Amino acid sequence: MNLKRYKLFAFMVCTATFFSCADKKEKKETVVQAKPVYEANWESIKANYKDPAWFNKQKFGIFIHWGAYSVPAYSSEWYPRNMYMDSATFSAQLELGKKGPSDVYLHHKEKWGDQKDFGYKDFIPMFKGENFDANQWIDIFEKAGAKYVIPVAEHHDGFAMYKSNVTRWNSVDMGPKKDILGELFKAGREKGMIMGASSHFAFNWSFYNKKDKFDTTDPENADLYSTKGKDLKEPVSEEFKELWWARTKDIINNYQPDILWFDFYLDIPDFADQRPKLAAYYYNKGIEWNKEVVLQDKNFSHEAFPEGTVVYDLERGKLPGIRKLPWQTDTSIGKNSWSHVTNWESKTANEIVDDLVDIVSKNGNLLLNVGPKSDGTIPEDQQAILFKIGDWLKINGDAIYDTTYWKTFGEGPTEVKKGHHSEGNNEGLSSKDIRFTIKDNKLFAIVLDWPKDGMVNIESLAKDSEYVKDLEIANAKVLGSTDKIKWSQETDGLKVTMPKEKPGDFAYVIQFDLR
Numbered sequence: 001m002n003l004k005r006y007k008l009f010a011f012m013v014c015t016a017t018f019f020s021c022a023d024k025k026e027k028k029e030t031v032v033q034a035k036p037v038y039e040a041n042w043e044s045i046k047a048n049y050k051d052p053a054w055f056n057k058q059k060f061g062i063f064i065h066w067g068a069y070s071v072p073a074y075s076s077e078w079y080p081r082n083m084y085m086d087s088a089t090f091s092a093q094l095e096l097g098k099k100g101p102s103d104v105y106l107h108h109k110e111k112w113g114d115q116k117d118f119g120y121k122d123f124i125p126m127f128k129g130e131n132f133d134a135n136q137w138i139d140i141f142e143k144a145g146a147k148y149v150i151p152v153a154e155h156h157d158g159f160a161m162y163k164s165n166v167t168r169w170n171s172v173d174m175g176p177k178k179d180i181l182g183e184l185f186k187a188g189r190e191k192g193m194i195m196g197a198s199s200h201f202a203f204n205w206s207f208y209n210k211k212d213k214f215d216t217t218d219p220e221n222a223d224l225y226s227t228k229g230k231d232l233k234e235p236v237s238e239e240f241k242e243l244w245w246a247r248t249k250d251i252i253n254n255y256q257p258d259i260l261w262f263d264f265y266l267d268i269p270d271f272a273d274q275r276p277k278l279a280a281y282y283y284n285k286g287i288e289w290n291k292e293v294v295l296q297d298k299n300f301s302h303e304a305f306p307e308g309t310v311v312y313d314l315e316r317g318k319l320p321g322i323r324k325l326p327w328q329t330d331t332s333i334g335k336n337s338w339s340h341v342t343n344w345e346s347k348t349a350n351e352i353v354d355d356l357v358d359i360v361s362k363n364g365n366l367l368l369n370v371g372p373k374s375d376g377t378i379p380e381d382q383q384a385i386l387f388k389i390g391d392w393l394k395i396n397g398d399a400i401y402d403t404t405y406w407k408t409f410g411e412g413p414t415e416v417k418k419g420h421h422s423e424g425n426n427e428g429l430s431s432k433d434i435r436f437t438i439k440d441n442k443l444f445a446i447v448l449d450w451p452k453d454g455m456v457n458i459e460s461l462a463k464d465s466e467y468v469k470d471l472e473i474a475n476a477k478v479l480g481s482t483d484k485i486k487w488s489q490e491t492d493g494l495k496v497t498m499p500k501e502k503p504g505d506f507a508y509v510i511q512f513d514l515r
Contacts, residue, residue: 037287038280045279045309052292055259055311056326057402058147058194059360060393063330063369064137064184065152065338068120068127068159068175070374072112075104077339077371080120080157083108084209084216092264093301094206094233119215120208121224124159124169129176132376134183138191140378144386145393147401148194150261150367151184153251155200156207158224162197162255166246169224176376185255196259196294197251202244203265205236236270245274252282256289261296261313261330267304275305296328313367318355320416322362322405329359332369333382340371346381349388350506354429356389357446357507358416360400361409361435392504395480399444399509403437407467410435411460412448434458443471443512450508454498461494461512472515479509 037048069077082089082104089097105115112118141149154160160170162181171180181197188195208216210230215221217230228234251257260282266275279295286293296313297305312327319327332338333352335345356366370386372378393400412433429448434456437444447456460467468489476487476496480503487496496510 036280036284038283040277040280042276042306042309045276045283046306049279049283049309051308051311051326052294054194054292055294056363056365056404059365059400059403060146060356060389061148061150061194061196061365061367062141062144062146063150063152063198063332063338063367064372065155065332065369066129066180066372066376067152067155067157067161067339068123068374069155069157070340070372071123071126072108073340073342073374074107075341076337077155079104079108080123081207081209083120084115084211084214086115086209086211086213090209090232092203115214115216117215119221120157121215121221124175127175127374129171129178129180129374129376132176132178132180132183132372134180134187137184137372137378138187138193140383140386141188142191142193144390145397146193146368148196148259149184149188150196150198150259151181153181153197153199153255154247156203156263158201158204158207158226160247162251164247164250165254166243166250167223181251181255185257194258195255196261197255197257198261198263199248199251200263200265201247202268202271203263205240205265206232206234236268241271241274244271245277248278249281252285256285257293258291259294259296262298264298264300264315266297267300267302272304279305279309314364318359318416319362319364322409324363326363326365328365328367329355330367330369331355332371333385334369334371338369338371340373340379344371344379344381346385349385349392352385352389353392353507354448356400357435357448358410358429360403361405361437361446363405388505392507395504396446396507396509398439398442399437399446399479399511403439403444406436406438406443408436408460410446411458431456434460436460441514443473443514445510445512447508447510449506450502451498454500456496456498456510457493458496458510459493461489463489463491473512474515475513477511478503479511480504485510 038045065077069079072079082102085102086105088099089102091097153162158169160167163172163179164170171178185195205226205228208225210216216225282293282295295310297310298313298315299305308325314329316331318329333346335347337344359366370378370382414429414433431447431449431451433448435446445458476485478485478499481499483499485497485499
């Protein structure tokens with residue numbers, strides 16, 4: 001081959017190679033740039049979203065409020081807000097509450113000094129978490145019977161409990177010097193737990209009171225206390241929304257949470273443009289990760305997320321009846337706080353199990369909060385309650401996990417109040433209050449207290465009840481008991497003679513085997 005012909009051949013090979021590579025590159029780019037399943041608008045999200053079936057099977061999860069607010073251990077996790085309320089206290093909705101300095105403001109000045117000299121930021125170096133052990137926490141939650149865990153990734157205070165690429169105020173660079181979220185995710189997933197994260201950061205915008213006599217107006221602290229001015233009701237700035245979005249994506253991208261839970265302030269009109277963007281981004285990430293993910297919001301004052309686009313969460317409250325779409329109650333072991341405080345008041349295990357049963361019978365899940373101490377230990381009294389719940393679930397879990405709601409949630413005289421923060425208005429449930437769940441060929445009737453005369457009458461299962469059409473009961477037993485029980489289906493109810501000895505201390509499950 002002469003030189004001229006060789007050059008021509010080489011040119012043709014190079015040209016063919018160039019166009020072949022360009023074609024492959026174009027095809028590759030076409031794949032990468034494929035249209036996402038979810039677009040950032042509600043029409044697209046509603047058309048493509050379906051509640052993940054796995055979430056509704058878990059029934060019981062653990063919430064964790066732990067942060068620098070556990071150092072003062074006073075009042076509640078709202079200590080960092082109320083310590084600056086010198087002339088009046090404003091509610092979560094920024095409504096004027098009690099006039100005059102708050103109790104927390106006065107306490108802080110007396111114990112820690114002036115808020116200009118010792119602000120909330122000064123608790124962070126004291127927040128060491130020296131006894132924190134992620135594996136130990138997960139072991140406790142597993143023993144309690146929990147199937148999923150949602151640590152607070154960042155609360156209103158603005159301190160990130162994870163390795164942040166956005167803010168210096170994080171638990172790796174300050175305080176514990178550990179990736180708390182990351183360590184819990186690792187420990188939980190090794191044990192087969194479903195792991196989620198909660199963000200309360202949106203309210204950081206209006207969380208702190210801004211006055212020159214406080215350290216909250218110091219520009220050096222603006223990345224903790226927010227850049228908002230002195231007007232508590234100042235609209236959320238675009239700059240802050242960009243910061244919120246960057247921090248949210250940081251959690252999503254680096255931890256791939258199975259559940260992403262948001263607190264109330266995301267519901268306000270100022271964040272309207274962020275909500276569909278968030279849902280589309282997170283759901284598309286779930287597809288990328290090859291798993292179904294759950295987004296949760298409270299729709300606190302209105303339907304901020306349209307029905308059926310997220311899993312509805314109800315704070316410290318329940319529903320009066322069945323909701324066919326999955327939902328969740330989040331509440332705390334503590335009656336008076338979510339974070340550890342020295343005057344913590346616990347609910348009883350009996351109250352919590354009754355709530356769990358009531359919620360599950362109505363197609364919901366229970367997310368139960370614990371409040372660890374600042375040193376990273378979970379108080380023994382909280383552990384004791386968790387273990388009692390776990391003991392109950394070992395015996396009766398078949399009536400809870402992986403069940404569905406029945407034709408009616410239950411029966412009984414005790415009315416359940418509806419709505420956020422309504423739990424304090426509910427009365428205790430009685431032996432006449434019965435809840436139902438069903439799984440395969442087993443119908444469970446859960447009696448919420450032990451009948452004094454040893455007799456249970458289930459009116460919903462009476463011979464002529466509308467609920468027993470096409471229902472044939474073959475056998476009945478009480479979970480946790482080896483006694484053979486007597487039962488008869490009559491016109492005024494299905495009557496059960498309970499065992500002589502109680503198989504536990506609360507909530508008793510009668511299992512009916514169906515033909």
